[in-house]
Amino acid sequence: MNDDNSRALYDRALSVMPGGVNSAVRAAIEPYPFFVQKGDRGHVIDADGNRYIDWVMGLGPLLLGHNLPESVQAGIQQKASEGPMYGTPTEIEVDLAEFVVRHVPSVEKIRFVNSGTEATTSAVRLARGYTGRNKIVVNQGGYHGAQESTLVDGDAENVAPSSAGVPQSFAEHTIPVPFNDEDAVREAFEKHGDDIAAVMTEPILANYGIVDPDDGYHDFLREITDEHGSLLIFDEVITGFRVGGLGCAQSEFDITPDLTTFGKIIGGGFPVGALGGRAEIIEQLAPSGPVFQAGTFSGHPVTMAAGLETLQFAAANNVYDHVNTLGDQLRAGLTDIVAEQAPEYTVAGTDSMFKVIFTRDGEAPSNAADVKNAETDRWRRVFWGQMKAQEVFLSQNQFECQFVSYGHTEADVEETLEAYKHAL
Numbered sequence: 001m002n003d004d005n006s007r008a009l010y011d012r013a014l015s016v017m018p019g020g021v022n023s024a025v026r027a028a029i030e031p032y033p034f035f036v037q038k039g040d041r042g043h044v045i046d047a048d049g050n051r052y053i054d055w056v057m058g059l060g061p062l063l064l065g066h067n068l069p070e071s072v073q074a075g076i077q078q079k080a081s082e083g084p085m086y087g088t089p090t091e092i093e094v095d096l097a098e099f100v101v102r103h104v105p106s107v108e109k110i111r112f113v114n115s116g117t118e119a120t121t122s123a124v125r126l127a128r129g130y131t132g133r134n135k136i137v138v139n140q141g142g143y144h145g146a147q148e149s150t151l152v153d154g155d156a157e158n159v160a161p162s163s164a165g166v167p168q169s170f171a172e173h174t175i176p177v178p179f180n181d182e183d184a185v186r187e188a189f190e191k192h193g194d195d196i197a198a199v200m201t202e203p204i205l206a207n208y209g210i211v212d213p214d215d216g217y218h219d220f221l222r223e224i225t226d227e228h229g230s231l232l233i234f235d236e237v238i239t240g241f242r243v244g245g246l247g248c249a250q251s252e253f254d255i256t257p258d259l260t261t262f263g264k265i266i267g268g269g270f271p272v273g274a275l276g277g278r279a280e281i282i283e284q285l286a287p288s289g290p291v292f293q294a295g296t297f298s299g300h301p302v303t304m305a306a307g308l309e310t311l312q313f314a315a316a317n318n319v320y321d322h323v324n325t326l327g328d329q330l331r332a333g334l335t336d337i338v339a340e341q342a343p344e345y346t347v348a349g350t351d352s353m354f355k356v357i358f359t360r361d362g363e364a365p366s367n368a369a370d371v372k373n374a375e376t377d378r379w380r381r382v383f384w385g386q387m388k389a390q391e392v393f394l395s396q397n398q399f400e401c402q403f404v405s406y407g408h409t410e411a412d413v414e415e416t417l418e419a420y421k422h423a424l
């Protein structure tokens with residue numbers, strides 16, 4: 001496979017950008033990332049003309065695939081041609097807000113921001129401002145964006161920053177507990193209950209997994225946060241408008257969080273984040289409340305158009321049936337292949353998310369430590385390269401999941417399963 005152009009672009013990038021990339025995870029591709037020229041439905045074509053079946057889908061935002069339906073493209077182009085932005089409100093922000101409020105029962109009010117990181121950062125500040133408390137409980141190994149409060153390692157007793165530049169004193173306000181570990185959460189509340197502003201969790205660990213919650217785990221989190229006057233924040237940056245369709249993962253689990261963070265799909269492929277929830281809490285954001293939050297680009301008309309058109313298209317067409325059916329086919333096919341060729345591995349996922357985790361005992365992981373204990377190095381060094389050589393683009397590390405889009409076809413699924421057979 002010729003990759004001369006990608007190599008040359010990477011050399012240029014290395015001389016002007018740290019690691020040659022604008023987001024750390026992109027450099028996980030070895031020996032260097034391929035540069036994409038353009039997308040085509042469920043595929044991407046790189047700078048050397050190689051075509052890959054793309055299950056990364058921009059790391060999740062592209063529910064509809066690379067070629068957006070005409071109505072979506074038209075909405076985006078119209079908005080881009082009109083401005084593109086003004087520093088004062090526009091109707092389309094209200095339209096998208098109303099759409100989300102209509103479809104996600106826990107969301108009575110919403111604020112749009114520009115990334116998932118900004119959404120979770122603002123949600124943590126809001127939870128602290130609303131409760132007057134300092135600490136947040138998060139999942140060990142979970143990811144809520146590149147924000148100070150959650151870039152931590154360790155456990156409830158010994159927490160430390162996971163990145164240079166984060167002060168130890170910041171990390172000490174965060175209590176990491178293993179996903180699915182009710183005892184650890186109970187212990188955190190016993191020790192710090194009156195200072196815990198919120199528990200923040202992905203409803204399904206999608207950014208470090210994929211790991212499903214045990215039956216009743218979210219009910220338990222809802223009860224214990226209520227009992228102690230803390231908030232429950234669902235980080236639905238990945239699962240939002242993907243798992244459970246337009247009602248999001250919380251509708252699947254029948255849980256009403258106090259706050260929800262969104263990103264990815266809600267912006268239809270453009271930079272976005274949002275935090276929504278109970279009106280009384282969201283109203284604490286400036287200017288109606290004392291918790292400061294602002295952004296030059298927030299509610300950007302082009303992003304709002306892309307998000308609204310995407311979600312309206314999904315509501316009016318069989319998008320979720322399509323992606324979930326292909327997801328079922330992928331998981332079923334992979335389960336057969338793994339059973340035959342590598343029974344120590346695990347097939348994970350739901351709806352339109354899927355992953356083969358290189359576990360050592362065929363046991364579905366229960367938390368991030370189980371995922372970390374998988375053969376992550378083998379996955380990265382050997383497996384990923386073999387899939388790429390067969391022109392299948394998978395997520396760049398063992399921990400991120402893969403996504404089916406409306407642009408994918410059954411033929412993409414069949415070719416991918418063949419490639420897995422060879423690579424495994």
Ligand code: PLP
Pocket residue numbers: 059115116117118120143144145146202207235236237238263264272273
């Ligand atoms: N929360 C979760 C669960 C995520 O997966 C991500 C990113 O992948 C974020 C937050 C941060 O979003 P962003 O990369 O848009 O800042």
